[in-house]
Amino acid sequence: MEVKKLAMTILSQMAKALNMESEEMRALFSEGVQSMRMNYYPPCLEPDRAMGFTPHSDADAFTILYDGLQIRKNGKWVPVAPLHNAFVVNIGDIMEGDINRIVRRPKVKENKHCEQWSVSEHRATVNSTKERLSIATFYNSDLDSELGPARSLVGPNKPPIFRRLPIEKYFKEFFSRKLNGKSYLDFMKIQSNGEAK
Numbered sequence: 001m002e003v004k005k006l007a008m009t010i011l012s013q014m015a016k017a018l019n020m021e022s023e024e025m026r027a028l029f030s031e032g033v034q035s036m037r038m039n040y041y042p043p044c045l046e047p048d049r050a051m052g053f054t055p056h057s058d059a060d061a062f063t064i065l066y067d068g069l070q071i072r073k074n075g076k077w078v079p080v081a082p083l084h085n086a087f088v089v090n091i092g093d094i095m096e097g098d099i100n101r102i103v104r105r106p107k108v109k110e111n112k113h114c115e116q117w118s119v120s121e122h123r124a125t126v127n128s129t130k131e132r133l134s135i136a137t138f139y140n141s142d143l144d145s146e147l148g149p150a151r152s153l154v155g156p157n158k159p160p161i162f163r164r165l166p167i168e169k170y171f172k173e174f175f176s177r178k179l180n181g182k183s184y185l186d187f188m189k190i191q192s193n194g195e196a197k
């Protein structure tokens with residue numbers, strides 16, 4: 001319950017930073033699905049030859065994670081060390097879909113808080129002596145909702161970049177695929193001829 005409160009505060013700040021109607025954001029997530037995954041990584045004698053969690057972006061809107069991971073930045077894997085008393089927040093695929101990729105638009109890029117927003121591709125490694133436990137809390141809009149660019153962010157001059165589909169269908173499709181970086185996001189994109197892939 002406490003993590004959910006934190007999530008709603010983060011979402012309302014995100015809405016503000018994106019000039020999105022905060023009620024639209026609140027309506028999407030207040031009754032949404034919150035789920036938690038605990039990942040246990042036992043020590044591994046040959047950590048260089050094993051992977052804890054293969055590279056992926058989270059399929060949800062965003063994730064609040066306890067413990068560190070590695071993110072792909074400019075093609076390189078960079079460790080994000082856990083800070084004492086702090087969480088790591090990952091932007092997931094749904095958030096990129098919902099906000100219509102506004103974060104990549106030049107106008108918003110001027111906003112220094114938005115500049116770093118993009119879906120995080122991450123992975124988890126293992127180590128040779130210590131076991132590791134992470135706790136990830138995932139946020140989604142509710143299962144009856146539709147996934148697609150936020151209505152307050154698209155218009156005649158801002159055409160949608162992602163297609164719309166029922167969220168249940170989105171998850172069925174996601175879980176029938178192998179984790180493969182950000183490939184599912186590409187699948188969600190509308191091609192330049194206006195057709196969904």
Ligand SMILES: O=C(O)CCC(=O)C(=O)O
Pocket residue numbers: 037039053058067068069122123124134136
């Ligand atoms: O265990 C970790 O640090 C990362 C876990 C993760 O990426 C996930 O559960 O989606």
Ligand SMILES: [Fe+2]
Pocket residue numbers: 056057058122
């Ligand atoms: Fe993840």
